[in-house]
Amino acid sequence: MRFLQCNTPFATFAVLAVVTQLVLRAAGMEYCLTQLTMALYYALVVLGLCLVTGHAGQVSLGHAAFFAIGGYTSAFLTTHDFGPLPEPAWATGLKQARVLIEHSDLYGGTALSVSPWAAVVVALLLTFVVAHLIGYPALRLKGHYLAMATLGFGLIVSKIVVGTAQLGASDGITGVPEWPLGFGLTVSGRRTLRVENYYIACGLLLLTLVLLRNLIRSRVGRALQAIHDRETAANAMGINTAAYKLGAFVLSALLAALAGVFFTHYTGSISPSEAGALKSVRYLALAAAGGMASLWGVTAMSVILNYLSLRGFFGSYDNAVFGAILILIISLAPEGPLKPLGQWLRHGLNRNHHPRDETTGAPPGASDGAPRIH
Amino acid sequence: MAFLEVENVRRSFGGLVALDRVSFTVCRGQIKGLIGPNGAGKTTLFNMVSGLLAPEVGQIRFKDRTITGLKPFQIARLGISRTFQNPSLFLRMTVLENVMVGRHLRSRASFLSSSLRLPGQVREEQHIRAEAWRHLEPLGLAALADRPAGSLAFGQRRMVELARALATEPELLLLDEPASGLNTREKADLNQVIRRIRASGVTLLLVEHDMALVMDLADDIVVLHNGTPIAHGPPATIQNDPNVIQVYLGGEPDGIPPAGELNLKWTRPR
Ligand SMILES: Nc1ncnc2c1ncn2[C@@H]1O[C@H](COP(=O)(O)OP(=O)(O)OP(=O)(O)O)[C@@H](O)[C@H]1O
Ligand SMILES: [Mg+2]
Numbered sequence: 049m050r051f052l053q054c055n056t057p058f059a060t061f062a063v064l065a066v067v068t069q070l071v072l073r074a075a076g077m078e079y080c081l082t083q084l085t086m087a088l089y090y091a092l093v094v095l096g097l098c099l100v101t102g103h104a105g106q107v108s109l110g111h112a113a114f115f116a117i118g119g120y121t122s123a124f125l126t127t128h129d130f131g132p133l134p135e136p137a138w139a140t141g142l143k144q145a146r147v148l149i150e151h152s153d154l155y156g157g158t159a160l161s162v163s164p165w166a167a168v169v170v171a172l173l174l175t176f177v178v179a180h181l182i183g184y185p186a187l188r189l190k191g192h193y194l195a196m197a198t199l200g201f202g203l204i205v206s207k208i209v210v211g212t213a214q215l216g217a218s219d220g221i222t223g224v225p226e227w228p229l230g231f232g233l234t235v236s237g238r239r240t241l242r243v244e245n246y247y248i249a250c251g252l253l254l255l256t257l258v259l260l261r262n263l264i265r266s267r268v269g270r271a272l273q274a275i276h277d278r279e280t281a282a283n284a285m286g287i288n289t290a291a292y293k294l295g296a297f298v299l300s301a302l303l304a305a306l307a308g309v310f311f312t313h314y315t316g317s318i319s320p321s322e323a324g325a326l327k328s329v330r331y332l333a334l335a336a337a338g339g340m341a342s343l344w345g346v347t348a349m350s351v352i353l354n355y356l357s358l359r360g361f362f363g364s365y366d367n368a369v370f371g372a373i374l375i376l377i378i379s380l381a382p383e384g385p386l387k388p389l390g391q392w393l394r395h396g397l398n399r400n401h402h403p404r405d406e407t408t409g410a411p412p413g414a415s416d417g418a419p420r421i422h
Numbered sequence: 423m424a425f426l427e428v429e430n431v432r433r434s435f436g437g438l439v440a441l442d443r444v445s446f447t448v449c450r451g452q453i454k455g456l457i458g459p460n461g462a463g464k465t466t467l468f469n470m471v472s473g474l475l476a477p478e479v480g481q482i483r484f485k486d487r488t489i490t491g492l493k494p495f496q497i498a499r500l501g502i503s504r505t506f507q508n509p510s511l512f513l514r515m516t517v518l519e520n521v522m523v524g525r526h527l528r529s530r531a532s533f534l535s536s537s538l539r540l541p542g543q544v545r546e547e548q549h550i551r552a553e554a555w556r557h558l559e560p561l562g563l564a565a566l567a568d569r570p571a572g573s574l575a576f577g578q579r580r581m582v583e584l585a586r587a588l589a590t591e592p593e594l595l596l597l598d599e600p601a602s603g604l605n606t607r608e609k610a611d612l613n614q615v616i617r618r619i620r621a622s623g624v625t626l627l628l629v630e631h632d633m634a635l636v637m638d639l640a641d642d643i644v645v646l647h648n649g650t651p652i653a654h655g656p657p658a659t660i661q662n663d664p665n666v667i668q669v670y671l672g673g674e675p676d677g678i679p680p681a682g683e684l685n686l687k688w689t690r691p692r
Contacts, residue, residue: 286527
């Protein structure tokens with residue numbers, strides 16, 4: 049299939065995913081899959097930032113808010129009791145179409161809530177609209193207006209979430225039902241479904257990686273990179289720069305919201321900390337740590353670091369660690385630590401194998417022709 | 423009917439009037455030269471024609487359509503392309519990718535079709551690549567195709583920028599000092615390239631400080647001085663225009679040899 053072309057890295061990812069699971073099983077540490085699955089969902093958010101910041105050059109400090117919009121919308125709609133409904137045709141219609149479903153509530157009574165699939169659609173539509181409202185005014189201008197707009201937006205969302213009783217205020221929403229995806233798959237935190245859910249998350253991440261890789265290596269990807277490199281020239285070449293920046297931003301917001309939806313159904317709950325500005329900073333730090341523009345670097349870094357964080361590896365310094373990462377990367381290795389490290393390793397190898405590298409006559413930087421997306 | 427009409431255009435920056443009462447027309451198929459000392463307003467005029475700046479007064483029409491107020495990308499789609507005085511390549515992209523960006527307005531793959539690699543998108547992508555090569559090769563850039571634009575020498579950057587502009591298949595091409603920073607050989611090549619571009623039916627508006635080159639290429643020249651045109655006509659007339667000579671030689675009318683022999687050169691601080 050065209051769509052999967054040049055798939056060595058993707059195959060590597062798949063193999064690595066399976067090996068990890070098998071090793072954890074053999075070591076009797078399958079419980080680790082829970083945090084790993086959560087880390088995989090977080091990686092989706094960071095991949096969205098990779099597109100909008102790494103490729104289009106627009107900084108967003110509000111991606112935690114989009115994650116929260118996805119998670120909270122889905123959690124609210126699937127747990128809130130909308131019944132008893134009047135019985136006009138539309139209400140029965142909604143029930144028949146399984147948009148509204150009956151389930152037993154905490155006290156053994158029946159409640160009428162929105163089905164997970166319908167909730168996802170609403171969550172994504174809402175994100176689509178909100179991302180346009182934030183992005184449209186900010187991205188028509190040149191400069192870092194998006195960073196400011198999204199920062200303000202993130203603060204507002206996190207205030208709303210904490211201050212709204214229906215959203216559980218500072219406790220968040222718990223008891224979010226599992227999400228039957230179809231094909232016999234269910235997004236759920238049940239222990240018996242732990243392995244299945246790990247592979248669901250892997251599959252979603254892999255699919256996202258394929259789609260983003262395709263996008264980046266296309267007319268659209270070049271337009272975004274051109275905007276990043278030289279916005280004026282990009283516009284003069286016929287690129288509707290405002291529309292492309294907005295497109296990348298909305299797409300990344302949708303990815304964050306989708307991650308939020310999966311995450312919430314997986315963990316069965318969502319709390320206000322997911323909406324906080326510190327989370328947004330963390331996503332940006334992870335994107336920076338992965339090299340911003342490198343899909344694979346970003347994926348690796350965000351899965352590993354989020355996993356460590358979720359396992360409590362950084363203790364009470366959790367947020368400080370990510371802040372420090374951001375500062376260190378920006379001041380020491382703006383392109384991320386992986387690229388210089390890779391070059392350094394390659395250089396070391398080259399020295400061993402061809403003592404006279406200069407004979408190739410390649411000018412400095414020419415060997416840099418390797419694609420940015422590995 | 424004029425191809426490009428600039429009508430009574432004015433633009434200032436703060437208190438500084440960069441252009442005032444500028445009117446001229448360009449006919450289809452022509453090479454129009456635009457000359458004038460540093461700060462005369464040539465680049466400002468280019469920026470207005472290509473939509474990067476809006477005139478405060480006046481109008482610009484392209485093929486009888488008013489283009490003042492349009493965004494640069496809309497003007498580019500109408501068939502006007504340009505190069506920049508300081509080459510503005512996309513430095514983190516390769517030479518080939520830079521030229522492929524030139525094909526942007528001739529292609530249409532969307533976010534959706536690109537991420538799914540739908541058959542139409544794959545075909546279009548191949549076409550974009552082929553067309554980019556077709557524009558690289560005549561400018562001698564094929565060997566550089568995979569080099570990052572950031573690693574190129576100045577003269578090469580100018581050529582890549584030209585290829586990128588040509589890849590949009592413009593009807594009107596604006597070149598802002600294409601010869602500056604080039605050596606004698608590169609200038610001679612450029613002369614040939616510009617002739618070929620004109621022969622292919624593209625109309626050119628050429629800002630250039632190299633008098634030999636403009637006088638050789640242009641059918642017609644506008645001389646700007648302090649933001650206003652002071653002379654307009656074929657090269658032979660311009661070279662002997664007393665106003666022009668005055669401006670270029672700094673106002674010493676006595677004992678000036680004919681400008682044709684002087685070659686109207688002046689040094690420009692950078
Ligand atoms: N964006 C701007 N802001 C303020 N002043 C500007 C701006 N652009 C141009 N100017 C001023 O307008 C005048 C005309 O500048 P312009 O760049 O158009 O001249 P030019 O004829 O292209 O000169 P050169 O031969 O040096 O390229 C100059 O005095 C310049 O300083
Ligand atoms: Mg200029």
